[in-house]
Amino acid sequence: MSPVVLTVQRDILAESRAAAAEFRSEMARRGTLVVQLLSSPGSGKTSLLEATARYWQGRYKFAVLVGDLETDRDAQRLAPYVPAVQLTTGGACHLELPLVKRGLAALPAETWDFLFIENVGNLVCPASHDLGEHLRVILLSVPEGDDKPGKYPKAFRTSQALVVSKADLLPYVPFSVEAAIADARRIQPDLAVCTVSSVRGEGIAEWCAYLEASRSSLWESTHAAAPPR
Amino acid sequence: MHETGLVQSLLRQVSELANRQGASCVQEIEIEIGVLAGVEPLLVESAFARLVQGGDSFEKNNPAARLDLRSARLMMRSVPLGGVCRDCHREFNLPNLDLLCPSCGSRALRLTRGEAFRLLSITLNDAPQTAESPL
Numbered sequence: 001m002s003p004v005v006l007t008v009q010r011d012i013l014a015e016s017r018a019a020a021a022e023f024r025s026e027m028a029r030r031g032t033l034v035v036q037l038l039s040s041p042g043s044g045k046t047s048l049l050e051a052t053a054r055y056w057q058g059r060y061k062f063a064v065l066v067g068d069l070e071t072d073r074d075a076q077r078l079a080p081y082v083p084a085v086q087l088t089t090g091g092a093c094h095l096e097l098p099l100v101k102r103g104l105a106a107l108p109a110e111t112w113d114f115l116f117i118e119n120v121g122n123l124v125c126p127a128s129h130d131l132g133e134h135l136r137v138i139l140l141s142v143p144e145g146d147d148k149p150g151k152y153p154k155a156f157r158t159s160q161a162l163v164v165s166k167a168d169l170l171p172y173v174p175f176s177v178e179a180a181i182a183d184a185r186r187i188q189p190d191l192a193v194c195t196v197s198s199v200r201g202e203g204i205a206e207w208c209a210y211l212e213a214s215r216s217s218l219w220e221s222t223h224a225a226a227p228p229r
Numbered sequence: 230m231h232e233t234g235l236v237q238s239l240l241r242q243v244s245e246l247a248n249r250q251g252a253s254c255v256q257e258i259e260i261e262i263g264v265l266a267g268v269e270p271l272l273v274e275s276a277f278a279r280l281v282q283g284g285d286s287f288e289k290n291n292p293a294a295r296l297d298l299r300s301a302r303l304m305m306r307s308v309p310l311g312g313v314c315r316d317c318h319r320e321f322n323l324p325n326l327d328l329l330c331p332s333c334g335s336r337a338l339r340l341t342r343g344e345a346f347r348l349l350s351i352t353l354n355d356a357p358q359t360a361e362s363p364l
Contacts, residue, residue, distance in 0.1 A: 128267035189336040
């Protein structure tokens with residue numbers, strides 16, 4: 001019998017993309033802006049969330065799902081500020097939606113204004129997996145070097161915002177903020193940018209204003225009105 | 230390193246399609262890997278070789294499915310970045326990852342290819358001749 005060619009033409013991740021899109025719409029209906037933070041290990045994702053909590057001082061209700069291979073150290077660090085659930089992947093290099101949903105179910109049953117998902121520190125694999133977030137934010141800390149965007153293009157390409165972190169170290173390391181931004185925008189021209197120092201609080205007001213504006217526009221597009229606050 | 234999970238997902242889809250066609254043997258699996266798919270072809274190749282050797286079912290809901298994938302060839306097609314410029318409206322292919330319109334230099338580009346990881350076709354060698362596209 002002669003071979004039969006079956007034309008398929010289908011995205012291999014179609015199923016998980018559809019599930020992520022559904023999660024995104026559901027969270028939008030609830031008025032929750034879902035923000036995924038992506039970066040290498042040690043770029044300051046948890047510190048940025050601590051600084052965010054200090055800045056908002058309870059003005060917004062938010063929670064954090066934090067992914068790591070092992071330990072609940074990040075969840076413990078965040079616990080004094082906000083409800084946080086640790087997602088341990090047991091060796092896997094990135095989070096996937098089912099793990100995020102399990103984490104959300106483990107949080108107090110509240111209506112959150114923001115849900116942050118701190119992915120496993122890794123600029124490679126997380127870039128290919130949609131977690132149902134509305135906003136993907138990539139952090140690049142200045143000790144890492146301003147040449148990273150071009151070296152990890154997929155992570156920068158799929159992000160909507162770049163946070164240049166640890167800006168207080170700029171006097172001590174050879175890092176050009178302009179060069180890093182230009183390199184990132186070669187691959188993602190629409191990238192929004194904030195430069196912050198989480199330990200000193202510099203740039204945190206701009207970062208929080210960006211989050212608030214993003215939540216307002218999500219709310220307006222979902223509910224055809226401004227958010228109630 | 231997430232290629233193993235991606236190849237498992239690919240093999241599950243191939244297995245379901247082949248079973249629906251009543252085939253028990255797959256000769257070739259053709260996939261597209263965009264240069265910005267975030268998927269490494271070499272790792273896909275080694276994950277594929279390792280996974281098909283087991284001869285296990287890849288279908289969660291049909292653990293009895295015994296599709297023979299051991300002789301299947303994997304054809305990988307690399308796809309460069311391409312799309313349409315939002316300023317000059319010309320179509321383009323990019324030789325690298327610098328998103329710059331080759332005609333007018335604009336950065337306002339809409340990419341239409343080069344970011345996907347897709348199953349293009351499968352070749353079954355003992356299916357009924359009336360096999361139709363599943364979609």
